Amino acid sequence: MDHEFLIQCRQGFEKDLAAELAAWGSKKNFASFTRTVEDKGYVFFKGSAFPFPLQESVFARQMMKVSETLSSLPEKNKLDPILEAIEKDQSFQGVLCESLLVNGPKGIQDFSKKFERVLEKALHTSGQISRDPQLPTLHVFFLDYEQAVVGCGLKNYCSRERNGILRLRRSSDAPSRSSLKLEEAFRILFPEHKLEKHENSESLPIAVDLGAAPGGWTYELVKRNYLVYSVDNGPMNPKLMQSGRVSHEATDAFHYRPPEKVDLLVCDIVEKPYQVSELIAKWFANNWTRRAIFNLKLPMKKRYAAVKDCIELLTQDLDCTVRCKQLFHDREEVTLFVESRHEVTGRRTK
Ligand SMILES: C[S@@+](CC[C@H](N)C(=O)[O-])C[C@H]1O[C@@H](n2cnc3c(N)ncnc32)[C@H](O)[C@@H]1O
Structure with a gap:
């Protein structure tokens, strides 16, 4: 049976998300249907299940499975019709009320935050909130003050952050x-990164x-103890240079060669x-780095196709894993994390 899903992305990237969903559907061999609403920051997708875990999508920020779309919500009491749309025997681990980030009516974001507390309280009273992390999250997405999409989000398929944005x-x-x-790239794409204690600068x-x-x-790298x-x-910021790190x-990044093998390469050219992808691939082919975080600027129209070509280039001949996401702080760009599957050894190869 087909369900409808509301999937959020950065405003202006609805067609790119739709292209990603279409590519996913044809890879998995299932029929899917996407309805985009231009410049609103979301698309509707019809399919038998959530298309992909959030972590695996480039353009999706937040996803919910739709159970009902309510229109003509009254000005004063929106709680009752929303409670009526929720099955009485269903429990949730929490409530998330969101709204359009841009091109929405004035004040809708503050309203949805306040409404979240009211709705959660009502569900506590009816015994429908339980802190079991396996339970779905109740999701309400306000299109405006009269229309709301009600549904749920599941672990790995939806973000606990409002609109999927890490602030x-x-x-x-x-x-x-x-x-x-x-900083966002470290947290979202490289969450395994740990700040280890280092005894002396030789082991940094x-x-x-x-x-x-x-x-x-x-x-950001110095903050994380890197040399x-x-x-x-x-010119570099003088205060940063005083850190001694x-x-x-x-010199030109395309001709630069590191004096030793490094733990992390980052690139924002x-x-x-x-x-840029060819440059990064060169670093991995030469075993100059174990990991890389970099972004790809996307001024073209077919942005998903451009990203796909770059990911293919990075995965076809290299033994690497690649994660790619349009982060909240990315504008016309996406950020990638690449990790070699084998250790880069033999530091200090000057
Ligand atoms: C978006 S800015 C980088 C901002 C930097 N990541 C930061 O956080 O302050 C891009 C930088 O890339 C540099 N750049 C562009 N082409 C380059 C190249 N071929 N080699 C080295 N640097 C380059 C520019 O001089 C510019 O400072």
């Missing part, structure tokens, strides 16, 4: 706003930052996505 605050001493991009992990200036990404080779012809290499 981060920029540190006052970070040299650029870009630092948030790398080593990173290379390609296209590093003014230093937002380098700052960093920062490659850019542009950064070596500025004023504004270049054609395929060219």
Whole structure:
């Protein structure tokens, strides 16, 4: 039996998400149908099950299985019709009320946050909330003040964060706003990353930052205890250079070769996505790094096709795993995490 799913993405990327869903459907050999609503930040998808776990999708931020779409919600009492749409014997681990992030009516986001508390309280009273993490989350998505989509989200298929967005605050001493991009990438794409204790600077992990200036990404790496080779012809933030953890290499990233094998390569260069992917592939083919985090700028129309070509390039000849996501701090771009399946050994190969 087919169900309907509401899947959120960055506003303006609805067609890219639809292309990703179509590609997924044809790979899995199932018929699917997608209805996009331009510039609203979501699409409707019809299929027998959730299309993919959230972690495996490039453009999906949040997903819910729709049980009912309510229209003509009254101005004053929206609670009763929403409670009526929920089966009385169904329990949830929690409630998530969301709304359009952009192009929605004024105040709808604050309203949905407040409504979430009201709805959760009502469900507590009726004994329908239980903190069992295997239970679904009740999801309500307000299209406006009169229309709401009611449904549920399941573990691995929906995010506990509102609209699937991890909200981060920029540190006052970070040299650029870009630092948030790398912080989000670490948390979403490389959650296994641990801040290990290092006895002395000889055992500190080593990173290379390609296209590093003014230093937002380098700052994030230093914060995580890395010694960093920062490659850019542009100037680096002087305060960051005083940390003693950064070596500025004023040269072209496409010709740079690391003086030793490194633990992590990061790259934030504004270049054609395929060219950047070839550069990253070169690092793995030469065994210069164990892992990489980088982004691909997507100024073209067929963005999903461009991303797919780059992922294919990275996976066809290299023994690597690849994760790719459009993060909240990504605008016309996506971020990738690549990890070699074998250890890179033999440091200090100067
Ligand atoms: C988006 S900015 C990087 C911002 C940086 N990640 C941060 O957090 O501050 C892109 C940088 O790439 C550098 N860049 C562009 N092409 C490059 C190349 N071929 N080699 C080295 N750096 C390059 C530019 O000079 C620019 O500083």
